[in-house]
Amino acid sequence: MMEQKEFYRKSLFQESAGLSKSSIEKIERLEKRLGKSFLCVALNYGFLSRKRWKESILKAEIELFSFDYSSLQPISKAQVVRDNLPEFLNSLIFPLIQDEGSLEVVLSDPSDAININKIEKLLGQQITKIHVAEDLDVLKALHITYGLDYLDQAVFRIYDNDRESCAIETFTKKQLIAIGILIGLGILSFFFFPVGTSITINLILNFLLFCAIGFKFLLTLYGSRMETAQKITKSELSKVTDEELPFYTILLPVFRESEVIHKLVWNLKNIDYPLEKLDVKLLIESDDTMTYEAVKNMNFPCIFEPVVVPFAMPKTKPKACNYGLYFSKGKYLTIYDAEDIPDSKQLKLVYSLFKKLSDEYVVVQCALNYFNKKENLLTRLFTLEYSYWFDYMLPGLDSLNVPIPLGGTSNHFRFDRLMELGGWDGFNVTEDADLGLRAYAKSYKVTVLDSTTLEEANNDFINWIRQRSRWIKGYMQTFLVHMRHPIKLYRKVGLKGFFAFQFFIGGTFFTFLVYPVLLLFLLFILFLHTGLLDSMVFWNDHNVSDSLLEYIEVFFPNWLVVIAIFNFVIGNLMMIYVNMMAVFRRRSYTLILYALINPFYWLMHSISAYKGLIQLVTKPFYWEKTNHGLTKSSKTSVG
Template identity: 35%
Template structure:
């Protein structure tokens, strides 16, 4: 950390109806090793959220942690709106975001500051890697951990190496403040404000990099809360796609053909694969000799090719998951990879809920409950996990 003047870093932590998580969050943030005189953690509360406010009031806060209350503004109570309001009160030149249940590695801020210092000026955002600290809680937690490992350690780096636009995660994001403000910060009406901001960064020619620092989260390991969380993500993807596709020619000019197609594959196809899953599953009726209307239109060789494509796609997904959890810290998840298709069956329910809400209440923020597995959490080590690179950023430049 020698050779340049350390900047002030402000990290926003939005909280809403958090009774179980607040005290644990403050304890975890105290493990950060960045100089506290240059660190500003802002807990962002809704003015009407008396539950979280009372919880925070019972916990002594160090001087580098402050609380900002976001005034009520009608029915719109979204995370991006709260972030936009709190941004004006931050003093840092680097702005970060963590979620309520996060446990960042103690030296995470040092890694962020060092990379921003050495990166080109057009590197606007650094995205850390997400993992779960409760992956042994139950079957859903194990499958969620497999999904995250596959996304963050296999799929996302691969997509980035192809030069496609990568949607940001909702946490462990760090921005150059001047660029963030130049883009107008977050879209207050989008329930996946992170994905939208990542796409806007790419359209303006800025670069996002993945860096090898991990933040541990709590896996959503109960069926209905999982569906609620996933439906919000899918709805947000649809909103993001629809907003940016209002002028498809402009989007094509900003991104180029390859990344334009990538946006369709990432945002639209992610939703459609879940929404159309029941229809695709029904095709298996014909395999067992039952009638399906599609057989009146498709010849037997074409049906055989479709089933072969289904099987091959599923095998590729399973292979990617096996690779993702083959490191020493996640090998306990290997036996559960074979059950992964059953886990994703819930995605069809989430997609139906997302489509319904897109019509009835597109800006409704379905809150994810936290704090159900706190007793199982252990303090992370300062070292970067062995399955991540130890030097330099991952080759995940986006937007260049």
């Protein structure tokens, strides 16, 4: 058997695939260390491209097997496969047919005698017939046939273990009753006390709007005190040795990302971490033919292991990440999006920080920013927003020791604590913010780190609206979930955490919903004060402006208009100032004047907020896809 193995290794890998003897020796060392098959290591650790391997198989005149995924059935010993699914995935062997007299399998490496023997022992039967297929096809067959138990956990684990924390139910019966009572009281109050009700509602909305904006302004001031802080010094980082570093899992959820998959491979190669200690999982939806084919036909080696997520609703990023957890083996885990360019030292920095922190710290959030910030007006405004959010506001929350809503990527977890928390809520479309709050509610802590991952800023208005409406809808979901029992939330997070949650999570979407309504009322009243209405030719009565103004002033007296004007002026000035501050840490001084456009940028948020509100009612779990790879920027690395 060993002679046959060496023959195949030489003919398939060395002669046909072009692997050098030194590469084969390295692969064999990793094969023993990682417990993966030779081919699995060769394809997933940067030694051999999938396209080259396919050519080698065809050159050897071995016919490639084609799966009919719709007709695949578990074998008689299906439970053995389910219980040992990682072993079958690492061996790249799919048991096709099993009966008393025969065992027929599909595998990717006919030279892999070690793993063939291993699978025979697991199934208690010798293999009588083999077929050869591409590794991605074998992986897909294994996942969709035997991964359904993991899939069920990925979708429903939060719901099964803690139903009150799951967003599967958008509005609880009590919340609907409370909303109904509030609306009913408002209508009755307006019917019996129209003037007093109108003034009271205006005052409440203006007060809450000011508080929400003021809280973010204060957070920025708090965060600015940490502007030059370094949690890990260069001296501390230099003392980290490769030998002490643990396995580190990187989840890469992708969906229709064929246009950026090549950049992803390049960016991963720039990560400064021992290759044999990286556990990189590329999460591909089983019906995402575009990305699936792009990975199969890659003509250069990559350093990720594909995980094919079986089809299930909802089709969301958190569901895919939850599925990937069950095949991860790192002590720490992070998520990157397909277009991300992480700081090359980020994993080592996070590891060093976790060593310094107590066990109650379970998540480290790194900063996000953009590599195409100067591409157009939208990317400039987006960069200003991300800069004050990650460089000032989140550090401000950190310094106050209150709940921190996580960003979508570059959040690094202690893996065991992440599993204890149940992973992400597959029904929440802003799952990262929700997880940060759930962690805090269980007395765990989240902190931030001054290491940056560069992303692609949306350069298209419609694409931006899609992305932002999903984010704001997720904030609404998160607010509704955690406010199902306000008193219980207060007891879990304390007074400081409770108010931080109200003004940061609730205040964010409240601001965007209320801002245009109050602005329109204010502009209309000011319009009446100018007398321009009288000059319009279609009015017969030239005193209509005065008459209308007298009527409206009953509901909106002058002192209330003054308060509204003050609120809008001060509120916008505070946010303009916050945006201007955002340029200093990154030294992006050319963006400073664009902060003046922030009031109009907020109106874009309001459009997104109302779209998100409508979707919250009509399709709450719908994951609005953000298209990547639209930028013309060619930057591919960050220091």
